Amino acid sequence: GKDGYRHYMEKELHEHPLVIGQTLQRMIDPATRRVVLPEMPFDLATIPRAVITACGSAFYAGVVGRYWLEEIARLPVDIDVASEMRYRNPPLTPGSLGILISQSGETADTLAALRGFKNAGLPILSILNAEHSSMARDSDAVLGTVAGPEISVASTKAFTAQLTVLACLTIAIARMRGELDADGEEELVSALLDLPSRAADVFTHGDAIRQMASVVAEARDVLYLGRGSAYPVAMEGALKLKEISYIHAEAYAAGEMKHGPISLIDRTVPIVATVPSGVLFDKTLSNLQEAKARGGRLLAFTDEVGRDRLSAIAEQTIALPKVHPFVTPIIQTIGVQMLAYETALLKGTDVDQPRNLAKSVTVE
Numbered sequence: 360g361k362d363g364y365r366h367y368m369e370k371e372l373h374e375h376p377l378v379i380g381q382t383l384q385r386m387i388d389p390a391t392r393r394v395v396l397p398e399m400p401f402d403l404a405t406i407p408r409a410v411i412t413a414c415g416s417a418f419y420a421g422v423v424g425r426y427w428l429e430e431i432a433r434l435p436v437d438i439d440v441a442s443e444m445r446y447r448n449p450p451l452t453p454g455s456l457g458i459l460i461s462q463s464g465e466t467a468d469t470l471a472a473l474r475g476f477k478n479a480g481l482p483i484l485s486i487l488n489a490e491h492s493s494m495a496r497d498s499d500a501v502l503g504t505v506a507g508p509e510i511s512v513a514s515t516k517a518f519t520a521q522l523t524v525l526a527c528l529t530i531a532i533a534r535m536r537g538e539l540d541a542d543g544e545e546e547l548v549s550a551l552l553d554l555p556s557r558a559a560d561v562f563t564h565g566d567a568i569r570q571m572a573s574v575v576a577e578a579r580d581v582l583y584l585g586r587g588s589a590y591p592v593a594m595e596g597a598l599k600l601k602e603i604s605y606i607h608a609e610a611y612a613a614g615e616m617k618h619g620p621i622s623l624i625d626r627t628v629p630i631v632a633t634v635p636s637g638v639l640f641d642k643t644l645s646n647l648q649e650a651k652a653r654g655g656r657l658l659a660f661t662d663e664v665g666r667d668r669l670s671a672i673a674e675q676t677i678a679l680p681k682v683h684p685f686v687t688p689i690i691q692t693i694g695v696q697m698l699a700y701e702t703a704l705l706k707g708t709d710v711d712q713p714r715n716l717a718k719s720v721t722v723e
């Protein structure tokens with residue numbers, strides 16, 4: 360049941376801390392505080408590249424994974440949505456690792472892309488919530504997200520569990536490739552182990568998120584902006600808003616704004632910015648200043664370090680818990696998913712069963 364929550368989505372949002380913790384328990388040895396992967400029938404230390412594919416939210420998790428694998432493990436990564444990947448017939452570097460991401464393990468396009476990779480001779484690693492699924496059966500190795508059943512059509516906890524697995528996979532591959540020493544691993548593992556309690560702290564911002572939702576609920580169109588690993592979080596926020604509130608939302612890489620979408624900006628198109636403190640903070644801030652100068656209403660998700668500089672320009676600033684820059688996308692995700700949920704409540708839509716959508720898309 361819903362355990363007293365109004366919707367499965369609300370219940371599942373509140374399971375973020377638990378699910379992140381359970382997933383970490385499966386991947387980190389508490390004694391050594393190191394990531395331990397299960398036996399795999401291929402050698403992650405020698406893969407020349409990874410090619411990631413998935414659909415919807417799972418694809419956005421993959422995009423965060425690409426930023427991590429490239430930056431931390433220095434592994435070249437290709438990524439595309441599965442409905443494109445399956446027909447692109449890309450030249451695949453022999454020995455590349457095919458990484459599939461899916462909550463259900465049954466999504467038709469992702470399964471077809473998996474089989475395409477397999478036919479091309481790639482080793483297949485799937486990140487799945489349903490560990491007994493079609494994708495599980497066709498994979499060489501599976502990393503499970505320990506999210507439990509996800510009932511709400513809009514994915515929430517499965518997404519942060521996917522990010523948690525991708526973060527651990529990144530650490531393991533980085534170590535094997537000689538890109539991460541023991542101190543480096545200790546730092547990133549600590550950041551991950553800190554997450555369940557920091558994730559729980561996000562719920563203390565409920566009132567501020569509801570206030571932000573009252574602005575978003577009045578809009579016909581909403582622009583989401585972010586840079587780096589906060590860009591796929593913006594994409595996830597925009598998808599979730601479209602899905603359950605039926606408000607049109609688009610996510611752009613903040614630096615792309617001046618190449619087109621800036622012409623949309625006026626008082627009627629609020630901008631939701633995902634902008635954690637860190638190396639890209641100033642860059643994103645200057646994009647937001649440009650948007651503001653054109654009359655944009657800025658609604659920002661940052662952290663305690665970014666709060667003062669953002670609140671100088673934004674109509675509303677939410678300072679989410681400050682965490683290690685590595686794991687900011689996981690904390691920011693909870694914020695944008697809660698914003699979508701609160702907006703849908705104001706719109707009075709059918710949150711758990713949005714029109715036209717199915718939980719598992721098993722036909723092309």
Ligand code: M6R
Pocket residue numbers: 414415416417460461462463464465466469512513514515598599602718719720
């Ligand atoms: O079961 P999967 O993870 O393969 O599903 C992929 C997408 O259909 C799914 O993430 C969809 O985009 C969600 N409704 C997003 O909230």
